[in-house]
Amino acid sequence: xxxxxxSFGKIAEFIxxxxxxxxxxxxxxxxxxxxxxxxxxxxxIKYKLAVDKQIIQKNRIITDQATVAIMPPFSGG
Amino acid sequence: xxxxxxSFGKIAEFIxxxxxxxxxxxxxxxxxxxxxxxxxxxxxIKYKLAVDKQIIQKNRIITDQATVAIMPPFSGG
Amino acid sequence: MSDKKIxxxxxxxxxxxxxxxxxxxxxxxxxxxxxxxIFLGQVRKDEIxxxxxxxxxxxxxxxxxxxKMHEIRENIFEKYPLSCMHIYQSLGRVSAxxxxxxxxxxxxxxxxxxxxxEEVVERLKAELPIWGKELFEDGSHQWKENK
Amino acid sequence: MSDKKIxxxxxxxxxxxxxxxxxxxxxxxxxxxxxxxIFLGQVRKDEIxxxxxxxxxxxxxxxxxxxKMHEIRENIFEKYPLSCMHIYQSLGRVSAxxxxxxxxxxxxxxxxxxxxxEEVVERLKAELPIWGKELFEDGSHQWKENK
Numbered sequence: 440x441x442x443x444x445x446s447f448g449k450i451a452e453f454i455x456x457x458x459x460x461x462x463x464x465x466x467x468x469x470x471x472x473x474x475x476x477x478x479x480x481x482x483x484i485k486y487k488l489a490v491d492k493q494i495i496q497k498n499r500i501i502t503d504q505a506t507v508a509i510m511p512p513f514s515g516g
Numbered sequence: 517x518x519x520x521x522x523s524f525g526k527i528a529e530f531i532x533x534x535x536x537x538x539x540x541x542x543x544x545x546x547x548x549x550x551x552x553x554x555x556x557x558x559x560x561i562k563y564k565l566a567v568d569k570q571i572i573q574k575n576r577i578i579t580d581q582a583t584v585a586i587m588p589p590f591s592g593g
Numbered sequence: 594m595s596d597k598k599i600x601x602x603x604x605x606x607x608x609x610x611x612x613x614x615x616x617x618x619x620x621x622x623x624x625x626x627x628x629x630x631i632f633l634g635q636v637r638k639d640e641i642x643x644x645x646x647x648x649x650x651x652x653x654x655x656x657x658x659x660x661k662m663h664e665i666r667e668n669i670f671e672k673y674p675l676s677c678m679h680i681y682q683s684l685g686r687v688s689a690x691x692x693x694x695x696x697x698x699x700x701x702x703x704x705x706x707x708x709x710x711e712e713v714v715e716r717l718k719a720e721l722p723i724w725g726k727e728l729f730e731d732g733s734h735q736w737k738e739n740k
Numbered sequence: 741m742s743d744k745k746i747x748x749x750x751x752x753x754x755x756x757x758x759x760x761x762x763x764x765x766x767x768x769x770x771x772x773x774x775x776x777x778i779f780l781g782q783v784r785k786d787e788i789x790x791x792x793x794x795x796x797x798x799x800x801x802x803x804x805x806x807x808k809m810h811e812i813r814e815n816i817f818e819k820y821p822l823s824c825m826h827i828y829q830s831l832g833r834v835s836a837x838x839x840x841x842x843x844x845x846x847x848x849x850x851x852x853x854x855x856x857x858e859e860v861v862e863r864l865k866a867e868l869p870i871w872g873k874e875l876f877e878d879g880s881h882q883w884k885e886n887k
Contacts, residue, residue, distance in 0.1 A: 448871035449883045514884040515870025525724035526736045591737040592723025614761030621837035624785035631778035638771035690768035
């Protein structure tokens with residue numbers, strides 16, 4: 440399946456790809472493992488995913504053409 | 517003894533005198549009773565005295581030439 | 594950080610928005626500040642028995658109010674790590690919709706500024722000998738009461 | 741009182757003191773208001789390992805941030821009897837000493853404005869996908885962390 444990737448803050452410094460073609464992954468837990476393998480720096484920091492603008496608190500299915508945002512801790516204000 | 521009177525807020529509408537010559541009164545409790553007799557409206561409202569810019573919480577001696585402020589509840593801000 | 598001399602807090606009439614923005618702008622050189630908390634009191638056009646408040650006229654026992662404010666200022670600076678604190682209260686006539694009180698606190702992190710600002714507003718209203726006379730459109734009045 | 745449409749909160753670069761005073765001035769016709777509470781975030785010139793922060797560059801996941809802010813706004817209007825609430829957050833570069841956040845709440849009596857303002861600031865910092873990049877004078881940077 441194809442997903443669109445959005446990276447923010449310090450994560451955007453090492454995850455610069457905008458698209459991902461992956462097979463055998465169907466949920467956010469699987470995607471996290473995949474991303475942490477591919478980008479080892481990610482496993483060293485706190486981050487959250489948002490799938491189609493929904494912030495993920497627990498594991499969730501990902502469907503083809505989803506937009507997944509990878510977000511480090513917020514620091515607005 | 518002679519005391520200077522300062523009246524504020526709604527109290528200034530009915531106590532307009534600036535000086536008081538009184539005898540036989542030596543403390544704020546005595547002065548309050550005197551003022552409430554002389555100005556019956558005063559006994560119907562909440563007020564505080566300040567003697568020489570000290571707000572009075574309990575009875576206190578008044579000396580000649582003191583300045584006594586008669587203050588209704590504050591409503592600044 | 595506290596000033597030993599007694600500062601004046603009273604201004605004649607309403608506090609203008611441009612005065613507030615100038616106060617804010619003056620803090621751009623204080624680069625240790627991370628948060629400002631501001632409270633503004635605005636005169637309400639309250640309706641009481643069918644009559645509207647058109648303005649409040651403020652009077653104060655000025656000497657005593659400034660001494661009390663000085664004491665509050667010293668307490669607040671002891672209690673919170675503030676960079677700055679500025680307080681302005683109107684005297685005289687302030688029309689409905691205009692600003693009559695401006696409390697402005699600043700600190701490196703937000704919490705002290707926010708907590709100090711709120712505490713100053715509460716103490717100022719409770720402890721400063723200031724009186725507001727609510728003037729109605731028909732020329733009558735009543736004395737404001739703080740809740 | 742809440743708006744159904746999603747409002748923008750983002751402004752490009754620093755928030756100017758004159759913008760703040762214009763916002764305040766616009767409320768003089770809302771004569772049911774008795775108190776305004778304002779929080780301003782200012783960029784601190786922090787020193788870290790001998791280097792000074794000269795500016796913060798803000799980025800956001802804008803769509804999600806505006807949706808989240810809309811949700812917070814609705815919650816706050818349900819919880820407090822507010823007349824108004826205005827929120828502005830800078831994106832892009834804001835120099836040390838400049839204003840990057842402006843939260844402005846108004847109510848008839850002071851408590852709702854004060855409590856709502858504080859709650860909005862806390863929730864905005866915790867829940868909105870916004871990131872600050874602290875730029876040092878030597879060209880290096882680090883990512884800001886909220887406490």
